[in-house]
Amino acid sequence: MLTEIQLWAIFNGTIVTLQIAIVAIVFGAVFGVVVALGRLSKNKVANALSWFYIWFFRGTPLLLQLFMIFYAIPIIYLDATGITFEINPMIAAFVAFSLNATAYLAEIIRAAIESIDGGQMEAAKALGMSYRQAMTKIIIPQTYKRLVAPLGNELIMLLKDTSLVSTIALFDLLRTTKTMASATGSWIYYIYAAAIYLFLTTIIQVVFDKMEKKLGIYER
Amino acid sequence: MSMVKLVNVRKSFGDLEVLKGVNLEVQQGEVVCIIGASGSGKSTMLRCLNHLERISDGEIYIEDVLSDKRANNKDQIKIDPVTVQSLCTDLGMVFQNFNLFPHLTVLDNVTIAPLIVKKEDKKVAETRALDLLSMVGLSQKKDEYPSRLSGGQQQRVAIARALAMDPKIMMFDEPTSALDPELVGEVLATMRQLAEKGMTMLIVTHEIGFAREVADRVIFMDGGVICEEGTPEEVLLNPKEERTKSFLNKIL
Numbered sequence: 381m382l383t384e385i386q387l388w389a390i391f392n393g394t395i396v397t398l399q400i401a402i403v404a405i406v407f408g409a410v411f412g413v414v415v416a417l418g419r420l421s422k423n424k425v426a427n428a429l430s431w432f433y434i435w436f437f438r439g440t441p442l443l444l445q446l447f448m449i450f451y452a453i454p455i456i457y458l459d460a461t462g463i464t465f466e467i468n469p470m471i472a473a474f475v476a477f478s479l480n481a482t483a484y485l486a487e488i489i490r491a492a493i494e495s496i497d498g499g500q501m502e503a504a505k506a507l508g509m510s511y512r513q514a515m516t517k518i519i520i521p522q523t524y525k526r527l528v529a530p531l532g533n534e535l536i537m538l539l540k541d542t543s544l545v546s547t548i549a550l551f552d553l554l555r556t557t558k559t560m561a562s563a564t565g566s567w568i569y570y571i572y573a574a575a576i577y578l579f580l581t582t583i584i585q586v587v588f589d590k591m592e593k594k595l596g597i598y599e600r
Numbered sequence: 601m602s603m604v605k606l607v608n609v610r611k612s613f614g615d616l617e618v619l620k621g622v623n624l625e626v627q628q629g630e631v632v633c634i635i636g637a638s639g640s641g642k643s644t645m646l647r648c649l650n651h652l653e654r655i656s657d658g659e660i661y662i663e664d665v666l667s668d669k670r671a672n673n674k675d676q677i678k679i680d681p682v683t684v685q686s687l688c689t690d691l692g693m694v695f696q697n698f699n700l701f702p703h704l705t706v707l708d709n710v711t712i713a714p715l716i717v718k719k720e721d722k723k724v725a726e727t728r729a730l731d732l733l734s735m736v737g738l739s740q741k742k743d744e745y746p747s748r749l750s751g752g753q754q755q756r757v758a759i760a761r762a763l764a765m766d767p768k769i770m771m772f773d774e775p776t777s778a779l780d781p782e783l784v785g786e787v788l789a790t791m792r793q794l795a796e797k798g799m800t801m802l803i804v805t806h807e808i809g810f811a812r813e814v815a816d817r818v819i820f821m822d823g824g825v826i827c828e829e830g831t832p833e834e835v836l837l838n839p840k841e842e843r844t845k846s847f848l849n850k851i852l
Contacts, residue, residue, distance in 0.1 A: 503699035506650055507713035508689035509764060510681075517716055522703050598703050598745040 382572075386560060394576055395555030396470075400552070401538040401547065407532065408481025415486035417515070420493060437483035443544050446476040450548045467594065469548045474497030481538060488530045492523035527596040536581050539542045553577070601628050602664055603800045604649060609658035611644055618644045621658070626769075631801045632771035633811035633832075636821035637847060642804040645769045645821070649802075650691045651684060655843060662687045663768065668702050689717065696774040698754040700746040700761070706733065707742040710761045714791030717765070725764070732760040736790050746812060752783030756790050763794075772803040812836050820844045 382390070418430030437445065450472040458464050467530050504514035546555035555575040560566075604626040611619040614648065614811060619641045623708055624633055634642045647653045649660060660668040667687045669677045701709050714720040733739040736756040736809075738749075746754055772791065776784040777817035788810050795801055795814045805811055811818055811832060818835040820828045828841045833838045 495701075499695060499697055499699040500701065502652055503693075503695060505652060505690075505703070506688070506693040506695075507761070508717040509713065510685075510687050513716050519699055519713060522701075599747055 388557050391555040393551050397542045398552040400477050402472050404477035404481040404538050405535045407478035408485040411482040412485030413490050416489035419490045432482045434486055437480050442480050445480055449476050459488055469550045473545045484534055492526045496522050503571045528588055528592040531586055601759055603628050605661040607659040610656045611648055612656045614737055619725055628800055629798045630816045631795045631814050632813040632817045634804045634819045640821040642821050642825040643773050644772050649806050650688045652819050689765050692762030692770045694758050694775050696777050698758045700754050700758055705743050706757050709731055711766045712823045729764055731762050736760045751779045752786045755787045759812055762851050766802045769800045
C-alpha cells in the first residue's frame with residue numbers, strides 16, 4: 381500500500397495536473413471567443429492574425445510549444461540582453477496550454493457561431509441592434525449549449541495532455557507515479573494513476589452532460 | 601407625409617440584378633400589398649429599406665430623410681450610424697420564418713430590443729410588452745420559450761416584438777408563407793387589427809384575399825420592376841398588364 385509520503389506526492393501531482401487543465405480551459409474559452417470573432421471579422425488584419433494564430437498553435441506539437449516557452453525564450457532573452465532568467469515551469473505550462481487550448485477552442489467557437497441561423501442576426505439588426513449587441517445578446521448565448529460537449533472534450537484532452545509537463549521539471553500525476561514505479565519496481569502505481577485519471581474524466585463527463593441538459597432548456 | 605420613398609432603386613447580387621429601377625412612394629397610414637412571383641424582387645425591396653441589403657443604385661428616403669444613396673454601384677454615401685439606426689428602428693420587420701430568439705422567453709423576445717437599443721427601463725418595457733402581447737392575444741404565453749409555440753403564435757410574438765420598438769412603418773415579408781393553412785387566419789387577423797389602427801404597412805404576400813380586403817394599394821412586381829399598381833379592385837380584379845393577368849391566373 382501507499383505510504384503517507386507517497387499519498388501526498390500523488391495528491392500534489394493530481395493538483396498540478398488539474399491546475400494546468402483548468403487554467404488552460406478557462407483562458408482558452410475566453411481568448412477563444414476573441415480569436416473566433418477575429419476569424420469571423422470582415423477586418424482583414426484581425427482575420428489574418430486569427431488565422432495565423434490558429435494555424436501555428438494547431439499545426440505544431442504542444443510539446444514543442446512548451447519547449448519554446450520554457451527553454452527557447454530564456455535563451456533568446458540571454459542572447460539579446462546578456463541577462464539570464466528562468467521561467468517558472470508552472471507559469472510556462474499555464475501559458476503553453478492556454479495558448480494551445482485557445483487555438484482549438486477558437487475553431488470550435490467559430491463553428492458554433494456559424495451554425496446559428498442567419499435569420500437571427502437579421503432579426504437583431506432589423507430591431508436596431510448593432511453587430512456587437514447582436515453578437516453578445518443574441519448569437520453567442522445560443523452557442524452555449526452547442527459548446528458544452530466540445531468544451532468537455534477539450535478539457536478531457538487537456539487533462540491527459542498535462543503529462544507532457546514532466547519534460548519541464550514538473551511533477552504531474554503521471555510523472556509522480558512513474559517515479560514511484562521505477563523506484564520500487566512495482567506496476568501498481570500505474571493502476572493508481574489510471575484510476576485517478578478515470579475518476580477525474582468521469583466527473584467532467586457527468587458535469588458537462590448535466591450542463592448541456594440545463595442549457596438546452598429552451599429547446600423542446 | 602411620405603413615409604417611404606424609393607427613387608430608381610437598383611440592387612445587384614454579383615451579376616444578377618434583382619431590382620431594376622424601382623420607384624415607389626408610400627404615404628402615412630397607407631397599407632401597401634406587394635405581390636409577384638418569387639424572384640421578382642419583392643423581399644429584396646423590403647430588405648433594402650432597413651439596410652439588411654445596401655442598394656447598388658438610386659435613393660431611399662425614410663420619412664423624407666435620405667437613408668441610402670448610391671450611383672453606379674459605387675460611392676455609397678456614408679450616413680452616420682446613429683441616423684441609420686434611428687431610421688431602421690422606425691421600420692419594423694416581420695420575417696417569413698419568424699426568427700424569434702429561441703433562447704429567450706416570449707416576454708424577453710419582446711423586451712430585449714427596447715432594453716438594449718433604446719435603454720428603456722425594465723418595468724416600462726415589460727408593461728408595454730405585456731400590452732402588446734395581449735393585443736396579439738398571447739399574454740398568457742409570456743414565460744414560454746418560442747419552441748413551445750405554434751407557428752401562428754410565434755409569428756404573432758414576432759409582430760409584438762417589432763411593435764415594441766414603436767416603428768412608424770411595419771414591413772411584412774411573406775408573414776404567412778411558412779404557416780400551416782389553419783394558422784394563417786390568426787396572423788392575418790393581427791395584421792388587419794394593425795391596419796385598422798392606421799399603421800403604415802408594406803406587406804409582401806401571396807394572400808390575395810387578404811390583399812383585396814385590407815390594402816389601400818396593390819403593387820405587382822415582375823422582373824425587378826413594379827409592373828402594375830393601383831387599388832385592389834384595379835390590380836386584382838381588372839388587371840391591365842398581361843403579366844399581372846397571367847400571374848393572377850396561376851395563383852387563383
